[in-house]
Amino acid sequence: QHITYNEYMPIILGTHFVETFGLVPQKEGYSDSYDPSVDATISNAFATAAFRYGHTLIDSNVQGYSRFGIQEIGMKLREVQFSPFFLYDRGAHDALIRGLAIQPSQKFDNFFSEELTNHLFAGNNSFGMDLVALNLQRGRDHGLAPYIEWRKICRMPPVTEFNQLSDVMHPEATRYLSLLYKDVEDIDLFIGGILEFPVAGALVGHTFLCILGDQFYRLKAGDRFYYENRGGVGTSFSLAQLQQIRQTSLARVLCDTADDMVVMQPLAFLHANFTNKRASCGHDILIPRLDLTAWQGRSTK
Numbered sequence: 281q282h283i284t285y286n287e288y289m290p291i292i293l294g295t296h297f298v299e300t301f302g303l304v305p306q307k308e309g310y311s312d313s314y315d316p317s318v319d320a321t322i323s324n325a326f327a328t329a330a331f332r333y334g335h336t337l338i339d340s341n342v343q344g345y346s347r348f349g350i351q352e353i354g355m356k357l358r359e360v361q362f363s364p365f366f367l368y369d370r371g372a373h374d375a376l377i378r379g380l381a382i383q384p385s386q387k388f389d390n391f392f393s394e395e396l397t398n399h400l401f402a403g404n405n406s407f408g409m410d411l412v413a414l415n416l417q418r419g420r421d422h423g424l425a426p427y428i429e430w431r432k433i434c435r436m437p438p439v440t441e442f443n444q445l446s447d448v449m450h451p452e453a454t455r456y457l458s459l460l461y462k463d464v465e466d467i468d469l470f471i472g473g474i475l476e477f478p479v480a481g482a483l484v485g486h487t488f489l490c491i492l493g494d495q496f497y498r499l500k501a502g503d504r505f506y507y508e509n510r511g512g513v514g515t516s517f518s519l520a521q522l523q524q525i526r527q528t529s530l531a532r533v534l535c536d537t538a539d540d541m542v543v544m545q546p547l548a549f550l551h552a553n554f555t556n557k558r559a560s561c562g563h564d565i566l567i568p569r570l571d572l573t574a575w576q577g578r579s580t581k
Contacts, residue, residue, distance in 0.1 A: 281507045283530050285500065287549055293493055294481030301493040303500060305526065309519070311508035313501050320502030323495055325430065328422045329470040330491035332415055333484050336474060337385040340393040344375030345382050347542050353379065357395035358402045374538045381534070381544060384551050388483050390453065390475050415470045427472025427487065428465050434490035439464055448485065449475040520574040527568040535561035536569075 286305050290298050298304055302313065342360050344353025353366070353375050366372055386393070392412055402408030428439055439445060442458040453475045461467055469487075476485025484492065500506055507525060510516055517525065530548040535541050543559065545552040546566050552558050559566040 281500075282525050282528065283533070285496070286526075287530055287547065289496060291549055292483050293489055293496075294479065294483075296481055297479070297489060297493055301497045303493070303496055306508055307526070308523070310510035310516070310522075311506065312510070314504055314506065314509050315501045316504070318498050318502035320498050323491070324422050325424060325469060325491050326495040328419050328424055329415070329468075329473060330484075330488045330495075332470060333388065333474065333488050333492075335396060335411055335415070336388055336390070336392055338393055338396060339383065339386055340395045341383075342376070343379040343383045344372065345378040346371075346375065347378075347540055349378075349382070351379075356399075357393065358399040358408065361401050362403070371540065374540050377534055377538055377541065381548055382552070388478055412470075416468050419468055419470055424469050426465055427467040427469045430469055430472075430487050430491070434487050436486060445472075448477055450477075518574065524571050524574050528570045529567065531567045532569060535567060 282305060285303050289303050293301070293303070338357070340357055342353065342355050342357055343351055346352050353372070355366075360366070367376075396411040397413075398407055398410065400409040400411050400414075425433075431437075431439060436448075437444075442454045442461075442464050443451075445454045445457070445464070457464075457467060457471075457475075473485060473488040473491075476487060478484055479486055479489055482489055503509075505511075505515070507517060508522065529546065531544045531546050534548060535544055541561055544561060544567065545556045545558045547556045550556055561567060
């Protein structure tokens with residue numbers, strides 16, 4: 281939970297909206313965010329459309345790197361789907377973890393890799409399934425309200441014509457929508473959300489940001505066992521334990537759980553750059569360790 285809310289959410293929603301939705305972890309003390317009236321159930325729109333935003337970020341290739349930063353694995357995505365046998369090779373897991381940290385993702389836009397739209401689960405066949413088509417059909421099977429209705433829920437201006445969407449998506453996209461859909465009210469939520477321009481500072485557009493922010497707020501406020509909550513004896517972390525949890529990171533988890541990880545950028549969700557330089561896994565200041573002595577029980581002699 282800490283890694284999700286402290287590292288992942290600011291990237292997806294932006295720091296401003298993370299604060300707006302009340303998702304910023306506290307620096308110290310316990311949280312009083314629990315609200316028993318909040319329903320933490322995963323919403324249909326979140327699971328079936330908004331949280332599938334990441335499909336547009338997927339690259340066509342899977343890469344793996346040695347501890348020296350030399351690429352040693354390179355395969356098409358179709359080659360590894362339901363075919364994990366290469367993971368039996370010595371060092372393959374670590375190489376793939378490094379690949380995930382080194383290889384840039386694609387941009388959030390309306391372009392998808394052909395590995396997903398033409399060769400999904402293709403295996404050795406010449407063609408496969410289409411993930412975007414599956415997303416659309418699943419949304420319709422689940423009875424999702426159309427994109428226009430979710431705009432209303434998310435307090436965006438009402439829309440009755442396709443060209444009115446040109447303020448949130450490319451005019452060329454609105455033209456294609458008018459050719460593919462009979463009415464603006466027919467636009468599928470997944471398609472409309474993917475086509476929106478990202479909100480400043482965020483990765484996704486306004487509608488998906490609204491759905492994602494609401495879901496992660498409810499997952500926090502509606503969870504009696506959210507890690508920062510104050511509880512009874514044995515049902516919450518001590519303040520000393522919370523202090524340790526708050527200084528951990530995805531980078532530290534990868535450093536400690538991989539077999540041969542020697543360097544990692546402190547902000548592992550982000551690509552390494554001048555302000556996020558790779559550091560030694562032994563650097564306890566840049567990549568702080570979790571001190572488990574905070575969980576050490578009293579002696580029972």
